[in-house]
Amino acid sequence: MNTVSRQIEKELITLISAKYPIIYVVSWEEDRVEDSLIRIAKQLGKTLYIWTLTNGITSSIPHADSTPTGTNDLVIGIDYAIKSNDNAIFVFEDLHPFLDNPLVIRKLRDLSKNIVRSKKSCLILSPILKIPAELEKEITVVDYPLPDIDYINSIFRNIIQTSQQNPDIKIKFENDIQKERILKAALGLTKTEIENVFAKALVKDKCLDVTNVDLILNEKKQIIRKSGILEYYDVEEKMDNVGGLENLKDWIYKRSKAFTQKAREFGLPEPKGILILGVQGCGKSLCVKAISSVWRLPLLRLDMGVIFGKYVGESEYNIRVCIKIAESIAPVILWIDELEKGFAGVKGSEDAGTTARVFGTFLTWMQEKSKPVFIAATANDISVLPPELLRKGRFDEIFFVDLPSKKERIEIFKIHLKKRGKDISYLDLEELAEKTEGYSGAEIEQIVISALYDAFDEERKICMEDLTINIEKCMPLSKTMREKIEWLKEWANGRAIKASR
Secondary structure, eight states: OOHHHHHHHHHHHHHHHTTOSEEEEEOSOHHHHHHHHHHHHHHHTOEEEEEETTTEEEESSTTSOOOOTTTTSHHHHHHHHHHOOSSEEEEEESOGGGTTOHHHHHHHHHHHHHHHTSSOEEEEEESSOOOOGGGTTTEEEEEOOOOOHHHHHHHHHHHHHHHTTOTTOEEOOSSHHHHHHHHHHTTTOOHHHHHHHHHHHHHHHSEESGGGHHHHHHHHHHHHHHHSSEEEEOOOOOGGGSOSOHHHHHHHHHTTTTTSHHHHHHTOOOOOEEEEEESTTSSHHHHHHHHHHHHTOOEEEEOHHHHOOSSTTHHHHHHHHHHHHHHHTOSEEEEESSHHHHHTTTTOOTTTTHHHHHHHHHHHHHHHOOSOEEEEEEESOGGGSOGGGTSBTTBSEEEEEOSOOHHHHHHHHHHHHHHTTOOOTTSOHHHHHHHTTTOOHHHHHHHHHHHHHHHHHTTSOOOHHHHHHHHHHOOOHHHHTHHHHHHHHHHHBTTBEESOO
């Protein structure tokens, strides 16, 4: 048993011994939690009873009395626990769908009173945390963590021992670093998922080595897809695809080894995050994708619109799930695009304070998080963001991305033309940069694409005239939203680091 499991078991023993009325254990892993509770019951000299909707109340002791009849009705099951005089732990599994029922809530309140005067304890085990307001004072929540690296290593050793009996299967690692990579890749998976993905590798390749890391990461993608809250990004963008922004690039490159053990031994903390604000279409999102490529970390995108649900408590639950998923697969980059749209209503009261509560949870986590989750946020309109989000400690740095300079525009033209396999030797990029003063990187990309369509339609190679004509057709954002962009530049002056030199 690993250190984390021992700590959780110790906490549960303390809560049970102190007669806490109802302990709510949040976990997907019934088998692991039940194994822990069997050990706890044995240590405390208690009988362990488990209620499920399918089986009613059963005992973990093989020679115990047969299952009490009718207890698969939850109310009868709770009544059985209330009337029992046993020195016992009663565990009710998957209770969350029933916690809207007033009768169930009343019965649980009766049980919580009864526990104080008896030798019994009550636990609720569910993957979903749902607490009725009437039970808030009776319930204590315990999060049962996913397997840590030591636990994964023990699973790995068991698989090695089993696989040694099959001469066709090979398990090979050149050094401990390769083994550590595959173990860390499995962080964030449940015990069953870890066993399944290791078995899948053995069945598919007849081999378990460092090349199976991608297979394990694909399993994580499935988890993130199923959550419906976060999106796993397969990053193909490289820093070479970002034109200019030298100050921001330097900052990123200097922290490329920041998540290694060597950095910890040197005394460096993991980076917390950055906020990239600036003019629309100037490469903020592209930079976030490039960070993932440079640091070789998974990239998760959080859409704040998905967080906010229509039911009471759903939004708060979603942000907690998001945080838990991100932390479970750390180190990871959590990308929040257009941050201002998610938290613009913090000061309002239209949603009965839901946005403020979600924002408060997120803000506290940003400040206190201990897991290496790097937050990469982008914003276009800084004026609607709450000031407490911008203070030091939330983000390591705030960068301002301005409209590209002439030199950067030349670089952007080069990137987009070469990206599409075009010869630029006969094009006057200097002239094109002169003509696109005030244009964003996205607008320059669109000019290149439109020019390519013109050339393709006439079955010839692209020429200066194609590009010039499309420059004249394009109305840049710097003209249509001049006042807003000028205000943003003025705000950033002295408050944020310029991304470009």
